[in-house]
Amino acid sequence: MNLNQLELLRTLHETGFNLSRAADKMHVVQSAVSRQLQLFEAELGSPLFARQGKKLIGLTPLGERIMAEVDLINQAKKNIQLIADDFLDSSSGTLHIATTHTQAKYLLPGPIARFRLRYPGIKIYMVQSSPDNLIDLLHQHKADIAICTERLAEDDKLVVKPCYHWHHVAVVPKGHPLAEGDITLQRLSAEPILTYTPGFTGRSAIEKAFVDAHLPLDINLAAADSDVIKTYVRLGMGVGIIAGTSYEPVKDADLVARSLMDLIPSSTTKIAYLRQLYLPSYCQYFIDELLAEAATKSD
Known part of the structure; x- marks a missing residue:
């Protein structure tokens, strides 16, 4: 097996097991995706995907186990790049924040203003969505930090920090x-x-x-x-x-x-991020600023 085959497995999972979409995402033809999948399954000696005719409809039990390991490998790849970038230049990068409207308007302005003064070269992207979707954004690596009140504590793959209590x-x-x-x-x-x-x-x-x-x-x-x-x-x-x-x-x-x-x-607003995620120094600074701001808001 090779890293490309592991990346293929992850991409197929992300695209709902759609061979055509996976091929587009990996910038190869569909026949190449099918061939790599066949080679991978042949090497392992067992199917990774359940099929209905030629259509992939889900993961087999073996596929589920291997996918968990692929997720760890993918996280390690991201962490290696984050560590290198942070070591070489912590003054540039991107901070992706996933949150709800209430937090974006009433909690974040102060911390973001102070963050901008400390890290003027860091780009900030804010995604406002539902609490359920915030969790998905973390797992899809489309957000570094999620901030909301509902649901975050229910995921054991997340580090969840209480931010402030309110009524x-x-x-x-x-x-x-x-x-x-x-x-x-x-x-x-x-x-x-x-x-x-x-x-x-x-x-x-x-x-x-x-x-x-x-x-x-x-x-x-x-x-x-x-x-x-x-x-x-x-x-x-x-x-x-x-x-x-x-x-x-x-x-x-x-x-x-x-x-x-x-x-x-009372309700508690929480900050969450992936347990296995390496947090660059600027991300850690932003979390500290959030907690400092939250200390002024708790009932």
Whole structure:
């Protein structure tokens, strides 16, 4: 076997076992891909892929085991290049950050501004996506760091660091009945609720609070973006439940924010990266800046 055959195995997996797409990605003809795969399987003495006719439909048990080793080899290749680049010149490179809208707007500006002053030659690419997709971006090496609240702790291939703890608030226009008096889940349950899309910014904690209290939760509108939720609260569509960090007292002076600290479990925003990934010095610096910024935001 050779490294090209191992790269072929990884590429086939990434392209959904599509021979044509794998050939395009490797800049060879499809017949060459088929031939290399045949040679590889012949050398191992067993098929690596399950087939339906000539079509590859998945990995065999042996293929799954070998793919795990190929992933380690691929990670080692990337680490070797990262180590060399960091040793020769830590002032240039690229930092890929995968995060959600809430973190991009309310957590990252300060750390990114300080990072830019320290490393002006490092390019920064930010991808905003769902928490589920953030994990995939790390595994696909399309992101160096992921930052979000949901899901990250569920993957044992990641190093996950707590960043900061926060609570939700209810936001209503001035003059709304919930702007005054005790705020309770019972009162919230009687209102149409505007909050986050499932999987975003502590939505699971919101649902759990109402389920545990045996109260209905009437979600009238769901969005991934706190600003969208606040926009429709202003239109009178209902009560917004958003992250406390998303309420800006000056900008949102027309809205009243009521703390839900005692009603909805706290949430924790986390930083994650691949356990086997070598972190260049500039990446380590950025994580330190994130943690320093987060220390000023925790409830």
